[in-house]
Amino acid sequence: MRPFFHPAIEDVEPQAILHALSDPNRAAILAKILTTGVVEACSNVAALGDRVIPKSSLSNHFKVLREAGLIRSERHGIEMRNHARFAEVNERFPGLIGAIINAYAGVDSERAVSTE
Amino acid sequence: MRPFFHPAIEDVEPQAILHALSDPNRAAILAKILTTGVVEACSNVAALGDRVIPKSSLSNHFKVLREAGLIRSERHGIEMRNHARFAEVNERFPGLIGAIINAYAGVDSERAVSTE
DNA sequence: TTCCATAGTTCCTATATTCGGAACCATGGA
DNA sequence: TCCATGGTTCCGAATATAGGAACTATGGAA
Numbered sequence: 001m002r003p004f005f006h007p008a009i010e011d012v013e014p015q016a017i018l019h020a021l022s023d024p025n026r027a028a029i030l031a032k033i034l035t036t037g038v039v040e041a042c043s044n045v046a047a048l049g050d051r052v053i054p055k056s057s058l059s060n061h062f063k064v065l066r067e068a069g070l071i072r073s074e075r076h077g078i079e080m081r082n083h084a085r086f087a088e089v090n091e092r093f094p095g096l097i098g099a100i101i102n103a104y105a106g107v108d109s110e111r112a113v114s115t116e
Numbered sequence: 117m118r119p120f121f122h123p124a125i126e127d128v129e130p131q132a133i134l135h136a137l138s139d140p141n142r143a144a145i146l147a148k149i150l151t152t153g154v155v156e157a158c159s160n161v162a163a164l165g166d167r168v169i170p171k172s173s174l175s176n177h178f179k180v181l182r183e184a185g186l187i188r189s190e191r192h193g194i195e196m197r198n199h200a201r202f203a204e205v206n207e208r209f210p211g212l213i214g215a216i217i218n219a220y221a222g223v224d225s226e227r228a229v230s231t232e
Numbered sequence: 233t234t235c236c237a238t239a240g241t242t243c244c245t246a247t248a249t250t251c252g253g254a255a256c257c258a259t260g261g262a
Numbered sequence: 263t264c265c266a267t268g269g270t271t272c273c274g275a276a277t278a279t280a281g282g283a284a285c286t287a288t289g290g291a292a
Binding site for chain 1: 129130131137138139140209211212215216220226
C-alpha cells in the first residue's frame with residue numbers, strides 16, 4: 001500500500017481541479033468535507049444522496065481529489081482522515097472552489113424544489 | 117449538417133461546465149471569446165499558444181462548449197460566430213466562469229515568468 | 233451556371249479513461 | 263491467532279476522446 005501523494009500547492013493545476021469536480025459525486029464529497037471539517041472515512045460518505053457508490057470507486061474518487069490538490073488524506077490507525085486544502089487552494093485560485101460548490105448547491109436545491 | 121443545439125439556461129449543469137473547461141484548450145477558447153467579444157471562426161482560434169489543433173478537434177471543442185451552455189454559435193454565411201453566454205451563466209452560477217478563467221490566467225502568467 | 237476555395241462537420245478507428253467486482257492488505261481489538 | 267473493518271489494487275468491460283480523411287455548405291470568380 002503506497003503512501004499518499006499530495007502535490008505541492010504550486011503544482012496544483014486548474015484543469016485537475018475542474019476535472020476532479022466535474023463529477024458530482026466528487027463535488028459532493030468535497031462539499032461534505034468542507035462543511036464538516038473532516039470526513040473520517042469512505043464509508044461515512046457512501047450515503048451520498050440515494051446512490052450507493054462501490055468501495056473501489058469511492059477509493060478512486062478520494063485519490064482524484066487528493067491528486068488534484070483539493071484534499072489532504074492521512075491514515076490514522078485503521079481509517080483515513082480527509083480534510084480540505086481550502087485555504088491554500090483558495091489563495092492560489094481565489095473564489096474557485098467556492099463558486100463551484102455554490103453552483104452545485106444551487107442546482108441541488110432546484111432539484112429539491114422540483115421534486116417536493 | 118444539423119442545426120446547432122443550445123441548452124436552455126435552466127438546463128445548464130455545473131458538471132458540464134466543469135467538464136468543458138477542464139480542457140485547457142477549451143478554457144483558452146472561452147477566454148478568447150470573452151476578451152474579444154466574439155470569435156468568428158475556428159481558424160481564428162487555431163493558433164492558441166503554439167500547438168496546432170486539428171479542425172475536427174476544434175469543431176468538437178466548440179460543440180462541447182456549446183452544449184455545456186457556455187457559448188452560443190450561429191452560422192453566418194460561410195463562417196460561424198461564437199459568443200459567450202456570460203450574463204446568463206453568471207447569473208445562474210455567480211462567479212463561476214470568472215474564477216475559472218482567472219485560475220487559468222494565473223497559471224499561464226506563472227509559466228510565462230518561469231520561461232522568460 | 234459551373235467551378236473552386238474556404239469553413240466547418242461527420243465518420244471512423246486507435247487510444248485512453250472510467251467503472252466496479254473480486255481479491256488483497258493493514259490495523260485494532262477479542 | 264483470528265476476525266472484522268476500512269481501504270487499496272487489479273483487471274476486464276464499457277465509454278469517451280483525438281485526429282485523419284472524406285464530406286457538406288456557402289460565397290465568389292470565370
